[in-house]
Amino acid sequence: MPTAEPGGGRHRLTVPVRSRRFWILQATILAIMTLHTLVLASLDGRDLVGIPAPLTSSLMLIPVLYAAMSFGAAGALATAGWATALFALHWLVVHRDPVTSAHLWIELVSMVVLGASGAVVGRQVDAERDARTRTERALRQVAVAEARFHDLFEHQPSPVVVTDADGVVVEANGAALRVLGHAVVGRPLVAVVGQTPHDLLERDVPLPIAGPDGTVRQYMPSTHSLTDRDGRTVTQVLLADVSPEHRRREVQRAFTGRVLEVQEQERLHLSRELHDDPLQQLTYLTRSLDELGSDPLLPSVLVQPVQDGLDVARNASAALRQLIQGLRPPILDDLGLVPALRQLADTVQKRAKISVHVRTVGAVTRAPSDVELAVYRIAQEALTNAAKHSGARSVALDVEFGARLTVSIRDDGRGFSPDRDGTGGLGLIGANERAERIGAQLAVESQLGAGTTIRVSAPLGR
Known part of the structure; x- marks a missing residue:
C-alpha cells in the first residue's frame, strides 16, 4: 500500500506490489482483455449487434476506480497503465483487422479519461488518508499529553x-x-x-x-x-x-518581638531611673543656685559664677528631660497616644524648624499600651526621617479612630525609591517589624521629588 513520509504526512506514489488484492485486480483486467479478444475473434471482424465497440475500455473504469479507492493514486495509475498497455497490445499485435482512425481516437480518449479519473480519485483518497493520518497522530499526541498531565497531576x-x-x-x-x-x-x-x-x-x-x-x-x-x-x-x-518556613518566620517574629519588648522595658527602666535620681538632683541644684543668686548677701564677685552655674544646671535639666522623652515619654503612658504625638510634633518643630500639623479624626479612644507604643515609635521614626533626610518643609500627621487606629505621616520632601519589600532603610524595616508584632499593616509610599507617606493601620483591641 502507499506509504506516508515520516514527517510530512504526504503519500509517495509507490505501487502496492505487496498487496494481494492489487494483483487480483490486475489479473481481472487481464481476464477481461482476454475475453474481449476471444469475443472479437469469434465474430471474425463482424460487429456485435447493439453493443458499441469501445464498451470494454469503458468497463475498465470500474477496476481503475476500485484501485483508486483501495490503493490511492499510485494504485489507480498503475491499474490504468496496465489496462492501456493491454489495449495497445491488443490493437497493435492481436487484432487482425485494420483500426479506423475514429475507433482509435475513441479508444485513446477512453484511456486518457481512464487515467485522469483514476488520478483524480486516487489523489482525493490520498488526501483523505493524509488527513485521517494527521488526525490519528494528533489524537495519539493528545492522548499521550493527557496521560502525562494526569500522571504529573496525580504524582504532584x-x-x-x-x-x-x-x-x-x-x-x-x-x-x-x-x-x-x-x-x-x-x-x-x-x-x-x-x-x-x-x-x-x-x-x-x-x-x-x-x-x-x-x-x-x-x-x-x-x-x-x-x-x-x-x-x-x-x-x-x-x-x-510552607509550614516549615511559616514556623521559622513565627519563631523569628517572636524573637524580634521579644527583643523589642526587652528594649522598651530597658528604656522605661532607664527613663524612670534618670527621672527619679539625676533629674531630681539637677532640679534641686537649679533651685539652690537660683536662691543663692538672688541672695542679697552674696558677694558681687560670685554673682556671675553662680548665674553661669544656674544656666548650666538648667541646660543639663532640659537635656536630661529631652533624653527621658526620647527613651519613653511619660505622657504616652499617662495620657495616651494623641497627646504624646502632639508633644513629639512640638519637639520636632523646635529641633528641625519644620512645620508639623497634627489632626485627629473620630472619637479619640485609648488603645492597648503595646499598640500605642508601637504606633508612637513608627511615627517617631517617620518624623525623624522627615526632619533629617527628606528636606521637607511641612509634615501632616493624621490620627484616625474608627474600626481601626490609622496614623499617616505625609511630608513634602524629596522622597526616595522604596525597596522591593516597600521599605527604604533599617529604620523602616524596624517599623515594619513593630507593625507585624501588633498585627498592624504598614504602607510606605514615596517617589523621587513627590514626598513620602507612611501609613500604619492597627487594631484598637488585641
Whole structure:
C-alpha cells in the first residue's frame, strides 16, 4: 500500500506490489482483455449487434476506480497503465483487422479519461488518508499529553484541585484527597478551605488548613485558569506546603518581638531611673543656685559664677528631660497616644524648624499600651526621617479612630525609591517589624521629588 513520509504526512506514489488484492485486480483486467479478444475473434471482424465497440475500455473504469479507492493514486495509475498497455497490445499485435482512425481516437480518449479519473480519485483518497493520518497522530499526541498531565497531576506532591466556574471542586489529586478528605470532589472550595478561587488569587499570606488528623499546616495557594476540552473555564489551585518556613518566620517574629519588648522595658527602666535620681538632683541644684543668686548677701564677685552655674544646671535639666522623652515619654503612658504625638510634633518643630500639623479624626479612644507604643515609635521614626533626610518643609500627621487606629505621616520632601519589600532603610524595616508584632499593616509610599507617606493601620483591641 502507499506509504506516508515520516514527517510530512504526504503519500509517495509507490505501487502496492505487496498487496494481494492489487494483483487480483490486475489479473481481472487481464481476464477481461482476454475475453474481449476471444469475443472479437469469434465474430471474425463482424460487429456485435447493439453493443458499441469501445464498451470494454469503458468497463475498465470500474477496476481503475476500485484501485483508486483501495490503493490511492499510485494504485489507480498503475491499474490504468496496465489496462492501456493491454489495449495497445491488443490493437497493435492481436487484432487482425485494420483500426479506423475514429475507433482509435475513441479508444485513446477512453484511456486518457481512464487515467485522469483514476488520478483524480486516487489523489482525493490520498488526501483523505493524509488527513485521517494527521488526525490519528494528533489524537495519539493528545492522548499521550493527557496521560502525562494526569500522571504529573496525580504524582504532584502538593495538593492540587480543579474547580469549575462556580468554584466547585471537580477534580483533586491524591495529595489533595489526603489533606482535604476524599469527599472534597463535588463540594464548593469555599466550604472546604474557607476561600473561593478568586480569594486565593489575591491572597499573599499562607492559608491554614487542618488535615483529617486535626494537624494544621500552612499552605501558600497559587491559582491558574485554563479551558478544558469542552471549552469550559476551570481554575487549578495548587497548595504549596510552607509550614516549615511559616514556623521559622513565627519563631523569628517572636524573637524580634521579644527583643523589642526587652528594649522598651530597658528604656522605661532607664527613663524612670534618670527621672527619679539625676533629674531630681539637677532640679534641686537649679533651685539652690537660683536662691543663692538672688541672695542679697552674696558677694558681687560670685554673682556671675553662680548665674553661669544656674544656666548650666538648667541646660543639663532640659537635656536630661529631652533624653527621658526620647527613651519613653511619660505622657504616652499617662495620657495616651494623641497627646504624646502632639508633644513629639512640638519637639520636632523646635529641633528641625519644620512645620508639623497634627489632626485627629473620630472619637479619640485609648488603645492597648503595646499598640500605642508601637504606633508612637513608627511615627517617631517617620518624623525623624522627615526632619533629617527628606528636606521637607511641612509634615501632616493624621490620627484616625474608627474600626481601626490609622496614623499617616505625609511630608513634602524629596522622597526616595522604596525597596522591593516597600521599605527604604533599617529604620523602616524596624517599623515594619513593630507593625507585624501588633498585627498592624504598614504602607510606605514615596517617589523621587513627590514626598513620602507612611501609613500604619492597627487594631484598637488585641
